[in-house]
Amino acid sequence: MEKKWWHDKVAYQIYPKSFLDTNGDGIGDLRGIISKLDYLKKLGIDIIWLSPIYKSPFVDQGYDIADYYAIAEEFGTMEEFDELLAEAKKRDMHIIMDLVINHCSDKHEWFQKALADPDGAFADYFYFRKGKNGNPPSNYRSYFGGSCWEKVPGTDKYYFHMFAKEQPDLNWENPKLRQELYKMINWWLEGLSGFRIDAIINIKKDLNFPDFAPDGKDGLASCWKMVESVDGVGELLEDLKKSTFEKYDAFTVGEVFNMKPDELPEFIGENGHFSTIFDFSAHCLSDGEHGWYDAPKLEFAKWRAAIIQAQLETQKYGFKANIIENHDEPRGASRFLPSYAQTPDGIKMLGTISLLLRGIPFIYQGQEIGMRNAKWNSMEEFDDISTKDQYHTAREAGLSDQEALEVCSRMSRDNARTPMQWTSGENGGFTKGTPWLKVNPLFKDVNVEAQEQDPDSVLNYYRKLVALRKSDELKEVFTYGEFLPEYENVDGVMAFYRKDEFKCILVAANFGKDAATIKLKSEIEKVWLSNRIDGTVDCEKDSLNLRSCEVVVLELENHK
Numbered sequence: 001m002e003k004k005w006w007h008d009k010v011a012y013q014i015y016p017k018s019f020l021d022t023n024g025d026g027i028g029d030l031r032g033i034i035s036k037l038d039y040l041k042k043l044g045i046d047i048i049w050l051s052p053i054y055k056s057p058f059v060d061q062g063y064d065i066a067d068y069y070a071i072a073e074e075f076g077t078m079e080e081f082d083e084l085l086a087e088a089k090k091r092d093m094h095i096i097m098d099l100v101i102n103h104c105s106d107k108h109e110w111f112q113k114a115l116a117d118p119d120g121a122f123a124d125y126f127y128f129r130k131g132k133n134g135n136p137p138s139n140y141r142s143y144f145g146g147s148c149w150e151k152v153p154g155t156d157k158y159y160f161h162m163f164a165k166e167q168p169d170l171n172w173e174n175p176k177l178r179q180e181l182y183k184m185i186n187w188w189l190e191g192l193s194g195f196r197i198d199a200i201i202n203i204k205k206d207l208n209f210p211d212f213a214p215d216g217k218d219g220l221a222s223c224w225k226m227v228e229s230v231d232g233v234g235e236l237l238e239d240l241k242k243s244t245f246e247k248y249d250a251f252t253v254g255e256v257f258n259m260k261p262d263e264l265p266e267f268i269g270e271n272g273h274f275s276t277i278f279d280f281s282a283h284c285l286s287d288g289e290h291g292w293y294d295a296p297k298l299e300f301a302k303w304r305a306a307i308i309q310a311q312l313e314t315q316k317y318g319f320k321a322n323i324i325e326n327h328d329e330p331r332g333a334s335r336f337l338p339s340y341a342q343t344p345d346g347i348k349m350l351g352t353i354s355l356l357l358r359g360i361p362f363i364y365q366g367q368e369i370g371m372r373n374a375k376w377n378s379m380e381e382f383d384d385i386s387t388k389d390q391y392h393t394a395r396e397a398g399l400s401d402q403e404a405l406e407v408c409s410r411m412s413r414d415n416a417r418t419p420m421q422w423t424s425g426e427n428g429g430f431t432k433g434t435p436w437l438k439v440n441p442l443f444k445d446v447n448v449e450a451q452e453q454d455p456d457s458v459l460n461y462y463r464k465l466v467a468l469r470k471s472d473e474l475k476e477v478f479t480y481g482e483f484l485p486e487y488e489n490v491d492g493v494m495a496f497y498r499k500d501e502f503k504c505i506l507v508a509a510n511f512g513k514d515a516a517t518i519k520l521k522s523e524i525e526k527v528w529l530s531n532r533i534d535g536t537v538d539c540e541k542d543s544l545n546l547r548s549c550e551v552v553v554l555e556l557e558n559h560k
Contacts, residue, residue, distance in 0.1 A: 012043070131149075194250035253277065283323075285303060328416070343549065348458060353494055363462070369458055374418050390407070477500045487518050519542055529551075
């Protein structure tokens, strides 16, 4: 494998709106991010991914972009963004931004021109289609609920949107539009190190927009069925790569769902469309058939199997980006850990597994202090458009108001979007004003300030963990070493080797409620990390005893 500059890096996702507010308007800003670069450097971060900061009406929290060349004034100015780039560079850190090019905002100049002349050139930047027999052109349900088609005022046409109606999809079959997008991407890449690419698989449409069998009481079919049925997205992605990313040796991480089973090498192989894509295999385990309300309970054995399968498949071709949580998911500590393990030890254990897998580790803001889901008292406390849709879906399915609220409390994206918990003071130190979204009540106990003072805190453990991954002795094996699962027949244990010709590292964790014992295959040469406060391991001869929620990182004799 050809070595790339990003292979051994650790990334951190910032949700700017909730990171740190410095001007008291209740919204996080670029100045807040700049002020915390040293904090991120101390954590060991190399790449910072910023969720969208472009000019936007914020119908979908900035994923509806009104001007690709402008910074939203809520976050700051282009001068402050340039300062952020310069300050990151001084610290040998890279900035990547969100690239949202499947759709834009209905307030974007292109769409406004399309509405003004529905038969003109700009209408072909989007999908304007005539209805059928007084109905929309097809029966697709959008990701946020309701039809994918919205009436173009004063005409017999509809426009297509896979997300909110304020997010019209861009027509990637139009070469003029593609050139406009490429020009914009290259403009940003003069300063950026790359992009996280949003919802990118959706750019390829079946231009006939055929109906599918309804899969809900509303008579609609999920729009992803069209995405999965159409071929040819690879040609568009190659055109995108060659026209932009490749010229700059940019780091690109794709948000890719609905990929066909045999397409992985095309996406992340030696000459893949992207540097990496996120591994969502564990997150997909709690997808309900009809929505959040019928999401299955997460089972440890299925979680372990999903991660192992993804690791074994991916290492044949390249790297995936490993996550516990992000801005679109509830908090991982609340989702992937049983209630007895939602403790500092359990959170350290989950982090150790994620960061030492093969691939590019992504830490989401607050993960490093063990932020968990918030307590939500009513639907009025939520902001997220998707959560509101899921509440209505649950109610229509027969759940009571309280049951639907509990479903949303468990699964809402707003769990990840509550403000970062910096201190135990007012609003968790996030803002002196009124926060745009409520602060998680746990901030009094879980915050950066308190954990800075505690050598055994989750934060200080994460610092050790990242430093271990990047250490001179272990960087090579953790970056390029093989992933080999072990002890899959032991209930509650997640364990694997990271191995190359020089080193054999065993990472073993006990997610079970009771202690577990495993037989080691070779002698322990060194204990690199343990989440026990005294840093020891309990080992007799060749038996390793793991307490509940204990994780160890051991170097074993390497029998090649």
